[in-house]
Amino acid sequence: MANAWRQLDIAVIGGGIGGLAAAISLRRAGHQVTMYERNDFAGETGASISCAANGTRWLHEWDVNVAEGRPVILRKLINHDWKSGDWDNVYDLGDYEERWGHVYNMFHRVDMHQMLMNTAMGEGEGVPARLVVNHKCVDIDLATGTISFDNGRTAKHDAVVGADGVGSAVRKIIGIVPDKTISTSTCLHANVPTARARELGLEDYSLNSGIEYWGGQGISKIVLSPCKISENGPEVLSYYCFFPREKGTIGDEGWNYEATVEELLAPYPDLDEKVLAHLRVSEDIRPWRLWVHKPYEYWARGRACIMGDAAHPMMPDQSQGACMAIEDAAALGIVFSKKHFRGDVEDTLKLYEAVRKPRATRVQEASKRARENITERIGFSSNTTHKGYRVADEKNKLTIEEMNGYDMHEDVKVKAKAALPGERASL
Ligand SMILES: Cc1cc2nc3c(=O)[nH]c(=O)nc-3n(C[C@H](O)[C@H](O)[C@H](O)COP(=O)(O)OP(=O)(O)OC[C@H]3O[C@@H](n4cnc5c(N)ncnc54)[C@H](O)[C@@H]3O)c2cc1C
Incomplete structure (x- = not known):
């Protein structure tokens, strides 16, 4: 009615x-x-x-x-040069809450x-x-x-x-x-505990409150988001690593397959050494199957x-x-x-x-x-x-x-x- x-x-x-x-x-x-x-x-x-x-x-x-x-809380988008790791393009979000209310x-x-x-x-x-x-x-x-x-x-x-x-x-x-097709990209996700990266003296990406990217002009791209805030800052660095399907060894495996560090590193022979050092000590490496619908x-x-x-x-x-x-x-x-x-x-x-x-x-x-x-x-x-x-x-x-x-x-x-x-x- x-x-x-x-x-x-x-x-x-x-x-x-x-x-x-x-x-x-x-x-x-x-x-x-x-x-x-x-x-x-x-x-x-x-x-x-x-x-x-x-x-x-x-x-x-x-x-x-x-x-x-x-x-x-995100403050910046940072795009790094693929090889040197230098900051290549930064989109500042310092006034984000003021502009958008949230x-x-x-x-x-x-x-x-x-x-x-x-x-x-x-x-x-x-x-x-x-x-x-x-x-x-x-x-x-x-x-x-x-x-x-x-x-x-x-x-x-x-x-x-x-x-x-x-x-x-x-x-x-x-x-x-x-109507879907398998993507030309493969994605492997990996975590790096911030404490582990600090203990090893690696670059401290937890300090930037940013989503950080390497590459992105073409299929290959690394995306890093810090998460799980604590009094010592973000506890986890979460890495999404994309590469062309034919470059990796991952086929149709899904999230339940645990990949090796070697499988993760194989597509990236010329990546910035600082981020590679993180990926070498990463844990819980899992494929995320991508389909285009x-x-x-x-x-x-x-x-x-x-x-x-x-x-x-x-x-x-x-x-x-x-x-x-x-x-x-x-x-x-x-x-x-x-x-x-x-x-x-x-x-x-x-x-x-x-x-x-x-x-x-x-x-x-x-x-x-x-x-x-x-x-x-x-x-x-x-x-x-x-x-x-x-x-x-x-x-x-x-x-x-x-x-x-x-x-x-x-x-x-x-x-x-x-x-x-x-x-x-x-x-
Ligand atoms: C590894 C990964 C990383 C991601 N990262 C991001 C990110 O950074 N940013 C972002 O915005 N999005 C991200 N996404 C995507 C995002 O998680 C999803 O878009 C979002 O969670 C919405 O999901 P959903 O609830 O629709 O589906 P899902 O999260 O997939 O939840 C579906 C639920 O339905 C249940 N289910 C399935 N079939 C049945 C059934 N027949 N009967 C009963 N229950 C069923 C499943 O068990 C599951 O619990 C990511 C996804 C994955 C897998």
Whole structure:
């Protein structure tokens, strides 16, 4: 019935960063949420994760205790010369909070996951979300919202949010077959404990509060993010190391394969000695398989929708994967809020899709361009005259202004009116 907000009983499939953010946002909007996770605990990997102001603003709006995530606050983007390690291009973010109202946080994934879990399930506004583990979604009746799990159980909900990652089952169930190709890049992730680097007298990259890059004009690139703040500074230096697929020995191995230091170093014979010294003592070296997905035709069907990596898997080079999942979660909370939800679940999921798909698709495309051209990376995209580096299309580049100046509340308002002019004209 029109004009009748009601509390919904919503299922979120997947208890990763996107699923937890959706649980928080929908809880704050007044709904009951149950997260179904296929693992016995929604375990997270030991790598860093970026949360720029466009993600942080929602953490604040939802009253998340951000300090629990032990973030390092980003102050600079630093591009080093590949061989000498000299600073080649620096994008200063000293006035970032002043300009955008929120900081750029670099979390360790385990800390971020725990921080979101505490907010989703702990005290605070709304009904605490429930987490049900060992429940792998295998089917959904899109008309009734009945979910089937691989353990033989079923559950019926008013709406089903698929936050089940890049290999999403919900995506398949709503009828999407991804058009995807394996990336020409391989990525190995490795950690260096800061204490170990200091003990060995290596360059102390923990002091710069920066995301630091080597290379980036072409496939090969090293990306370093410090995370896990303590009284002695960041405890972990998290390295993402990219190289052309044919240069390494890693094939189709996934995150569960532990690579050797030799495999990590092989593609980089001429890299800056200072960063190589770090990689030589790195730990927990794991491959991150990269696939390029074309944007999907739709994200919602019947009572189900997809979000996060299930909806828009992207190259990691804008560091926006988590932020886009958080924005998706925020949009779900707004469209199902007392202001916008009029009682029709299917229409409301279509409104969510109309709000999120254009913006996430732009970031997905810009991430693909940034994979081989660091000048396309938000921030560096403002310095396009540096050493003749160029973005592919000056008018189409993704900027900090576009990312952080976006007003989602206004976007929802406009699209809600466009979707149902008569019904929603009074909003
Ligand atoms: C190593 C690594 C490093 C990354 N670094 C960054 C970074 O620096 N910055 C950034 O912005 N992004 C980064 N990303 C991407 C970012 O983590 C994701 O974009 C973000 O976490 C959103 O993920 P998600 O919640 O949609 O999916 P996921 O985090 O993949 O979570 C999906 C969850 O669903 C569960 N699941 C899957 N299938 C089912 C099923 N059928 N039934 C029930 N549960 C299911 C999974 O077990 C998992 O818990 C990184 C990703 C990886 C893997």
